[in-house]
Amino acid sequence: MNGKEISKAVIRRLPRYYRYLGDLINQGVERISSGDLSEQMQVTASQIRQDLNNFGGFGQQGYGYNVKNLYEEIGKILGLDREHTMIIIGAGNLGQALANYNFAKNGFKTVAMFDNNPKFKGSVIRGIPVYMIEDLPEYLKSHRIDVATLTLPKDYAAEMATILVENGIKGIWNFAHTDLDLHLPEDVVVENVHLSESLMQLSYNLEQKQED
Amino acid sequence: MNGKEISKAVIRRLPRYYRYLGDLINQGVERISSGDLSEQMQVTASQIRQDLNNFGGFGQQGYGYNVKNLYEEIGKILGLDREHTMIIIGAGNLGQALANYNFAKNGFKTVAMFDNNPKFKGSVIRGIPVYMIEDLPEYLKSHRIDVATLTLPKDYAAEMATILVENGIKGIWNFAHTDLDLHLPEDVVVENVHLSESLMQLSYNLEQKQED
Numbered sequence: 001m002n003g004k005e006i007s008k009a010v011i012r013r014l015p016r017y018y019r020y021l022g023d024l025i026n027q028g029v030e031r032i033s034s035g036d037l038s039e040q041m042q043v044t045a046s047q048i049r050q051d052l053n054n055f056g057g058f059g060q061q062g063y064g065y066n067v068k069n070l071y072e073e074i075g076k077i078l079g080l081d082r083e084h085t086m087i088i089i090g091a092g093n094l095g096q097a098l099a100n101y102n103f104a105k106n107g108f109k110t111v112a113m114f115d116n117n118p119k120f121k122g123s124v125i126r127g128i129p130v131y132m133i134e135d136l137p138e139y140l141k142s143h144r145i146d147v148a149t150l151t152l153p154k155d156y157a158a159e160m161a162t163i164l165v166e167n168g169i170k171g172i173w174n175f176a177h178t179d180l181d182l183h184l185p186e187d188v189v190v191e192n193v194h195l196s197e198s199l200m201q202l203s204y205n206l207e208q209k210q211e212d
Numbered sequence: 213m214n215g216k217e218i219s220k221a222v223i224r225r226l227p228r229y230y231r232y233l234g235d236l237i238n239q240g241v242e243r244i245s246s247g248d249l250s251e252q253m254q255v256t257a258s259q260i261r262q263d264l265n266n267f268g269g270f271g272q273q274g275y276g277y278n279v280k281n282l283y284e285e286i287g288k289i290l291g292l293d294r295e296h297t298m299i300i301i302g303a304g305n306l307g308q309a310l311a312n313y314n315f316a317k318n319g320f321k322t323v324a325m326f327d328n329n330p331k332f333k334g335s336v337i338r339g340i341p342v343y344m345i346e347d348l349p350e351y352l353k354s355h356r357i358d359v360a361t362l363t364l365p366k367d368y369a370a371e372m373a374t375i376l377v378e379n380g381i382k383g384i385w386n387f388a389h390t391d392l393d394l395h396l397p398e399d400v401v402v403e404n405v406h407l408s409e410s411l412m413q414l415s416y417n418l419e420q421k422q423e424d
Contacts, residue, residue, distance in 0.1 A: 016409065077416070093312055096309075097304070106408060170418065173410070173411060193410050201223075201224070204226070206401050
C-alpha cells in the first residue's frame, strides 16, 4: 500500500473491479481504457479513474490500464495475495455449497468442516474432512485458522462464535440469520451475509416496478 | 403506503428492522422504545425515530413502538404481505440450501427447481419437484412465477436470464458470479448476491486489523 487512506466506499467497490479485471484476464485482454471499463461495468469513466487513482499511476494517458497489474494491485489491497485458512461450521447444504466454491483462487482455503450430526462422522466433502463439533476446540489448538464460516442455525450462532473467539479465531463469515458483530470483541472481524434481506430488497423493487 | 417517497437508504435498512422486530415478536415483546431498539440494533435512537417516522405515527411518546404493527407495516412496504412464487434454476448444493430456507414465511414460496443434470430427473427436494431445464419454457407458459433464483455456473447465467425474461419472468435473484442486471430490460428486477465479494470485504478488514 502507498500509505494513503482509501475511503470505505472505494473499498466496497474494489471486489467488483477485481472480478471484472479477472474476467478480462481470462479473455486475454492486456490493457483497457477507463472508457471501455466504464461501458462494461456501467460506472462512469470518471468514477473509475477516481477510484483507481487511489492506487497510484496504473492508468496511462493513451494506454489505459494494464489489466494484470491492476488486478494484482487490487488483490494485494484486499489481502488476497496471502493464503487464509478457513473452516466451515455446519456441513449442511449451504456449508457444502460453500465448500464447493473455488474460494481458493482468492487465497481462501477450506481445510475442515464441523457438524454436530453424527451422520457426517468421518466423511469427506470435496476433499475436505468433516469433524464433529466437540472436536473443534482441540482442532483450533493445533491448527492456525484465519476464518470460520458459520452456516448453522441462528440459535447456535452466538454461542459458536464465542467458542471460536475464545480459541483464537479473528475472522467470522456469518450466514446465520443474526448480527454477530454486535456482541464480539473489537479485534474480531465479522462479515454477515443475510440472504433473506437480499430477497426482501428484491421483493421491494418488484413492488415498485409494479406500481410504476 | 402513505404516499411519501422513502429514500433508498431507509429502504436498505428496512429488512434489518423487520428481522429485529420479528425476533422481538418471537420473544413475546409487544412494545419497545426507540432507546431499547437502538441498544439492540446498535443504531442511534434518533436514526431509528427518523427512519420509522417515514411510516406514520407508529411511535408514541411514553409508549414506544407497537412491535407487531410496525413489523406488519414494514412487511407491507417490502411487499412481504403478498405471496410470491419462486423457482430455483440449479439443483446443486446452493440451490438445495436455498430450497431448505424458510423464505415462505416472507411470502416467497419455492414451487419448482430446474437442472440440466439427468440424475435429478423426477426427484423431489424438500417437497419441491425438480424438472429438467428443457421443460422450463413450457413450465413458465402454464405457471405464474414471480421470481427465478439462479444458482448455476456463471457461463450459463446470461443465457438463462434471457430465456427467463422471454418467458415473462420479472424478478431474478442471481447467485451466479456475474452482474445480470446490466444486460436485461429495464422492467426486470435483479438482485445480485456475490458471495466471493463478501469474502473479499472480510479479507480486507482482516488485513486492516492486523496492521493496527
